[in-house]
Amino acid sequence: MAKELWKGNEAIAEAAIKAGCRFFFGYPITPQNEIPEYMSLRMPQVDGCFLQAESEVAAINMVYGAAGAGARVMTSSSSPGISLKQEGITYCAGAELPCVIVNIVRGGPGLGGIQPAQSDYFQATKGGGHGDYRLIVLAPASVQEAVDLVQQAFDMADQYRNPVMVMGDGMIGQMMEPVEFTEVEKRPLPEKTWATTGTKGERQTNVINSLFIDPAECEKHNHRLYEKYKAIENNETRVEKYNLDGAEIVFVAYGTTARIVKNAISALEKEGIKAGMIRPITLWPYPYKAIEEAAGLDSVKAFMAVEMSMGQMVEDVRLAAAGKKPVHFYGRTGGMVPTPKAVVEQAKMILGGVK
Amino acid sequence: MAVIFDKTKGLTDKTFHYCPGCTHGIIHRLVAEVMEELNLLDKAIGVAPVGCAVFAYDYFNCDMQEAAHGRAPAVATGIKRVHPESAVFTYQGDGDLASIGAAEIVHAAMRGEKFTTIFVNNAIYGMTGGQMAPTTLVGQKATTAPLGRDENHAGLPLRVSEMLATIPKAVFVERVSVHDVKHIIQAKKAIKKAFQAQMAGKGFTLVEVLSTCPTNWGKTPLESLKWLEENMIPYYPLGNYRSPEEVR
Ligand SMILES: Cc1ncc(C[n+]2csc(CCOP(=O)(O)OP(=O)(O)O)c2C)c(N)n1
Ligand code: SF4
Numbered sequence: 083m084a085k086e087l088w089k090g091n092e093a094i095a096e097a098a099i100k101a102g103c104r105f106f107f108g109y110p111i112t113p114q115n116e117i118p119e120y121m122s123l124r125m126p127q128v129d130g131c132f133l134q135a136e137s138e139v140a141a142i143n144m145v146y147g148a149a150g151a152g153a154r155v156m157t158s159s160s161s162p163g164i165s166l167k168q169e170g171i172t173y174c175a176g177a178e179l180p181c182v183i184v185n186i187v188r189g190g191p192g193l194g195g196i197q198p199a200q201s202d203y204f205q206a207t208k209g210g211g212h213g214d215y216r217l218i219v220l221a222p223a224s225v226q227e228a229v230d231l232v233q234q235a236f237d238m239a240d241q242y243r244n245p246v247m248v249m250g251d252g253m254i255g256q257m258m259e260p261v262e263f264t265e266v267e268k269r270p271l272p273e274k275t276w277a278t279t280g281t282k283g284e285r286q287t288n289v290i291n292s293l294f295i296d297p298a299e300c301e302k303h304n305h306r307l308y309e310k311y312k313a314i315e316n317n318e319t320r321v322e323k324y325n326l327d328g329a330e331i332v333f334v335a336y337g338t339t340a341r342i343v344k345n346a347i348s349a350l351e352k353e354g355i356k357a358g359m360i361r362p363i364t365l366w367p368y369p370y371k372a373i374e375e376a377a378g379l380d381s382v383k384a385f386m387a388v389e390m391s392m393g394q395m396v397e398d399v400r401l402a403a404a405g406k407k408p409v410h411f412y413g414r415t416g417g418m419v420p421t422p423k424a425v426v427e428q429a430k431m432i433l434g435g436v437k
Numbered sequence: 438m439a440v441i442f443d444k445t446k447g448l449t450d451k452t453f454h455y456c457p458g459c460t461h462g463i464i465h466r467l468v469a470e471v472m473e474e475l476n477l478l479d480k481a482i483g484v485a486p487v488g489c490a491v492f493a494y495d496y497f498n499c500d501m502q503e504a505a506h507g508r509a510p511a512v513a514t515g516i517k518r519v520h521p522e523s524a525v526f527t528y529q530g531d532g533d534l535a536s537i538g539a540a541e542i543v544h545a546a547m548r549g550e551k552f553t554t555i556f557v558n559n560a561i562y563g564m565t566g567g568q569m570a571p572t573t574l575v576g577q578k579a580t581t582a583p584l585g586r587d588e589n590h591a592g593l594p595l596r597v598s599e600m601l602a603t604i605p606k607a608v609f610v611e612r613v614s615v616h617d618v619k620h621i622i623q624a625k626k627a628i629k630k631a632f633q634a635q636m637a638g639k640g641f642t643l644v645e646v647l648s649t650c651p652t653n654w655g656k657t658p659l660e661s662l663k664w665l666e667e668n669m670i671p672y673y674p675l676g677n678y679r680s681p682e683e684v685r
Contacts, residue, residue, distance in 0.1 A: 136544035139540075144514050147484070147516040147519075153515075278501065280520060288500045288501075290502040290503065
C-alpha cells in the first residue's frame with residue numbers, strides 16, 4: 083500500500099479498526115476529538131459500535147463491560163478525561179480486562195490547556211488509579227509509529243489480559259504525516275475462555291471481578307499480577323538507541339520531544355559535539371537497562387532528559403543511571419514545546435560544566 | 438412425594454451472606470426464578486453492584502461481572518452492545534444507583550439501553566454501616582444523620598421511579614415491595630414483565646424494590662417489614678409508572 087497523508091488522531095482510529103477493534107466508547111475533549119468523530123462514522127461501516135458516553139467515567143466502564151464480554155474495545159481522551167477514567171482503569175487492571183486507552187496529552191494541572199504536553203507521565207506509569215497495578219504504556223514519536231503501536235496494543239492487551247495505554251502528546255494527535263498501514267506481526271493469542279458471553283448451556287459460569295475480600299487471596303492475586311508484569315518487562319520493553327557511539331551527552335526523550343532532540347543532535351554534530359539519544363518507546367515497562375548500559379560507556383559524560391513537563395520521566399533516568407553519570411533535565415510545560423536551539427544551548431552548558 | 442417448593446436453578450448453592458431478615462435474599466430469588474422461568478439463564482449476563490449485594494456474582498447462576506460503585510449501568514451498556522441477544526441485568530442498591538451512579542442510570546435510560554435494572558431501595562447505605570442515602574426518609578436516623586434526615590440540610594429523598602419514568606426510552610418502570618407474600622408475588626410479576634420487555638427489545642427497564650435493612654435500621658426483621666409498609670410506601674407509592682403494550 084502506498085503512503086497516504088493522515089492526521090494523527092484519525093490514523094489512530096483507523097489503526098484500531100484495522101486491528102479489529104469493533105467497540106469504541108468516548109467523550110469529547112480537545113485535542114483528541116477527531117478520534118471519536120472518526121469512530122462515529124467508521125464503526126457502523128464495519129458493523130461495530132461507537133457510543134458517545136455521558137462522561138469519561140461511563141466510557142471506561144462501558145469499556146470494562148465490553149472487554150469483559152470478550153470484545154476488542156478502545157476509548158480515548160485527553161488528560162482531564164484520563165483522570166476521570168482512572169477508577170475504571172484500575173478495575174480493568176484488577177479484573178485483567180484487555181483494552182486500549184489512548185491519551186492525547188495536553189497541559190495541566192487542572193483544566194490546564196489544550197496544547198501538547200507530556201505531563202501525564204507519572205499518572206500513566208506510576209499508578210494513576212489505586213492499588214498495585216501496571217499499565218503497558220506505548221509512546222509513539224510519529225503518526226506512522228502511532229499507527230503501528232495502536233495495532234500492536236490490542237494484541238498485547240489480549241496476550242497479557244491487561245489494559246494498554248497509547249500515550250501521544252497533542253502534537254502526535256494533531257499533525258499530518260505520511261502513513262502506511264501494514265499488517266502487524268501476528269502473536270499467538272489465548273482464547274478468551276473467561277469472557278462473559280452467556281454460558282449458552284455449554285460451560286460453567288464466568289465471573290469478571292476484582293474483589294478478593296480475603297486479604298490472603300487478594301495478596302495472592304497481586305502476586306499473580308506481578309508475575310505477569312515481570313513477563314511483560316522481559317518481553318515487551320522497547321527502546322530506540324540513536325547515535326550512542328562515542329556520544330559525550332545522551333539525551334533521553336520520548337514522543338514528539340524525541341524528534342526535536344534529533345534535530346538538536348544534528349545541530350550539535352555540526353559544532354563538533356557528539357550527542358546521542360535513548361528514546362523509550364514503552365514508558366512502562368521502562369528501558370532502564372539501555373540507560374544503565376549507556377551510563378557505563380566511557381565517552382558518556384552526562385545524561386539530559388528532555389520533556390514537555392516539569393521533569394517526570396527524568397526520575398526514571400536517574401534511577402537507571404544510578405549515580406554513575408550526572409542526569410540533567412530540560413523541559414517546557416503547559417503546552418509549550420522545546421526548541422532544538424534551546425536543547426543545544428542546554429547541552430553545551432552541561433558539557434561546559436562537566437568538562 | 439409431590440414437590441411443592443424447589444430452589445431455583447437461577448441461584449448457586451452458595452450460602453447468602455445477608456443479615457437475618459434482610460430482604461435482599463428474597464429479591465435475589467425472585468430475579469433468579471424469573472430468569473429460569475423465561476429460560477434466560479444460559480444467555481444471561483448480570484452486573485453486581487458495590488453495596489451489600491456485591492457478592493451477587495457468587496449467587497446468580499449465570500455469567501456475571503462485578504462493577505465499580507454506581508457504574509453498573511455503564512458496564513451493562515458495554516455488555517449488551519457486545520451481546521445484543523443476551524439477557525443483561527444490573528442489581529443495584531440506592532446508594533449505588535441514586536447517588537454515585539445517578540448519571541449512569543439516567544443516561545442508560547435515556548439511550549434506551551436494553552437491559553433490566555433491579556433497584557433495591559432500602560433507604561440506607563447498608564454495607565458501609567448505615568449512612569444516609571439519597572432515599573433516606575425525612576426524620577429517619579442514619580449514622581451520618583444522627584438526629585434524623587433534615588430536609589433543610591440534606592434535601593428531600595429522591596423518587597427514582599418517578600424521575601426515570603419521565604424518560605421516553607425507559608419503557609418499563611414499576612415500584613414494588615417485598616414486605617409480605619402478596620407483594621412478593623406482585624414483585625415477581627413486575628420483574629418478569631421487565632425481562633420480557635427487555636427481550637422484546639423495547640428499551641430500558643427497571644423495577645424498584647422497596648427492601649429492608651434490619652441491621653442498620655436498628656429493628657427486628659418483623660419490625661422492619663412493618664416500618665417499610667408504614668413509612669416507605671407512603672413516600673414511595675407502589676405501582677407501574679411505565680409499561681409497553683405487550684406486557685400490560
Ligand atoms: C468509589 C467508592 N465509594 C465508596 C465506596 C464505599 N461503599 C461501599 S458500599 C456503599 C454504599 C452501598 O449502599 P447501597 O447502594 O444503598 O446498597 P446496600 O448496601 O444498602 O445494599 C459505599 C458508599 C466504594 N466501594 N467505592
Ligand atoms: S446491612 Fe442491611 S442491607 Fe446489608 S445485608 Fe444487612 S440487613 Fe441487608
